Amino acid sequence: MKTLSSAAAAALLACIGLACTGSARAETQGVSDDAIVIGTISDLSGPLASGGAPNVQGLRLRIDEANAAGGVHGRQIDLRVEDMKYDLTLAVRATNKLVKRDEIFAMISSVGTPTTMAAQKILDPQGVPTLFPVTAARSVVEPLSPLHFSLYVNYQNQAAGALKHFVAETGAKKVCLQAVANDYGQEVVDGFEATSEAMGLEVVFHGSHKVTETDFAGSATAIKNSGCELLVLGTTTKDTINLYSTLRKLGWDKPVVGNMVPYTAIVAEAGDGATEGLYLVSPFRAADYTDGDAFRTDFAARFEEKYGARPEPYGELGYVAGDLLVKALETAGRELTVETLTRAIESISHYDDPFGGPGYGFSAEKHAGGSGLVLVQAQSRKWVVVESNLPF
Known part of the structure; x- marks a missing residue:
């Protein structure tokens, strides 16, 4: 397991077994009194753009919903998106920007196996979590790490x-x-x-x-x-x-x-x-928008209104990633740290896929949430x- 930076480790230790103090929270990168900065590196114009672009759209749709409802514990989620075109060099550059300049709290929905693995080499030493990347690679979530969570059966x-x-x-x-x-x-x-x-x-x-x-x-x-x-x-x-x-x-x-x-x-x-x-x-299925399900009917209408396009399977996955993020942030509470976020995700033992596919579930021993094919x-x-x- 890769080690955390000294600052991140101190923030985590301050929270173990306790409610995090205000000073511990102040050391948590990407978390301020009124915002949580989240980053994603995606393919918006390269060989995987047919999945990457709608994934970001679905993710942003759920985050915009949460922000319109007042945010999470008084904070707005600030999503920073970088297009790395499924290119390793660009992925490294984009990740460095998100970590060092944008000072993100977590990375979510990074697209691709090699690009996510390259990003983790930058994120891990800084104590920045990798949440629900768009890859089913076993290597991005094993061995078990408090910083790594995946959605899929590998x-x-x-x-x-x-x-x-x-x-x-x-x-x-x-x-x-x-x-x-x-x-x-x-x-x-x-x-x-x-x-x-x-x-x-x-x-x-x-x-x-x-x-x-x-x-x-x-x-x-x-x-x-x-x-x-x-x-x-x-x-x-x-x-x-x-x-x-x-x-x-x-x-x-x-x-x-x-x-x-x-x-x-x-x-x-x-x-x-x-x-x-x-x-x-x-490990997921494209939604059936003709079955009369109220959520899916509404989702399709909102997606098309916002983006002028029908939903794609990877747009649905982006929405699910955003929904899991919101749920975890709500559970983590106002005193948000990487440690409280990790515990919150691990507490989501069963999540029904609103799009009709196999559900997801996490625990302290299971950070790959997928449950079926x-x-x-x-x-x-x-x-x-x-x-x-x-x-x-």
Whole structure:
């Protein structure tokens, strides 16, 4: 576990077992009498912008609601947003700005595995929490740290759930993998390899690519010629579309299953049915706005009024992250420190997802809140739930 700065550690120790004093609170970065400064590094204009941009919109919608209602214990939540374009150099620069210039109290909803991990190297020594990043990487929340909280069932278990389901359904013995060559892709590789070995499966192809790669003719041909009976993906957005559509053009018709990262409308709606039949395993599900649920109907109307666009799954996740933040701040009380925030999040043992997916729950021993997986498929240019409780 990484250590806190001396100032942050002193503030935490002052609160252990006690109500924090005013002097202890004064040492808490980002907390003043009338404001709490929260930061996020997101992808608003790069390869993950289709998820990053709506995520920030959903997050801001919930924070604006809280502020309009008077804030939390008399403080307004001041959200500072930095666009790092899913680029490591920009992510480091943005995090340094948020910590040193904006003096944030916590980072929330940072997008991407490598970018979040890079940010944590800056945040941890300063005692700044990482809350609910938009990644299911196990490494961002393990080993257990009072500064790290995640929403999701991790990528390893998403890969495990995919393999177990489709092997049982199809009897596949030969499997293959195509993943991005970065920390996110490696998390998928780890889960895929461990599960394949445990199940006695033969891995006949293992491909990797850069997140910006667009030509998948070579990879698709190799997959088709490998004898692969099931393809697992560790891809993002455009690469998912390009690889899947290339495979189908080649006539390869075996199951292809990805994870939560490409779970956006742009993937389901790509081209002229370019991703028809693609499966994804996800720890959350896109809301059904036609089911008459009062909250979801109202949310969709407010989101479209504010942003001029329909809600996206990652917009829903941003809203949930913001709602959990507000709940934790309310529970932490007026004397807000990192220690009281940590205890408050750990006290949220059960949180029902208002958008209809698996709920979330935390404890002192469990900082990854996800409790389940769903299996969805692209059908007629939209995501359809195939399994609502996928074992992993």
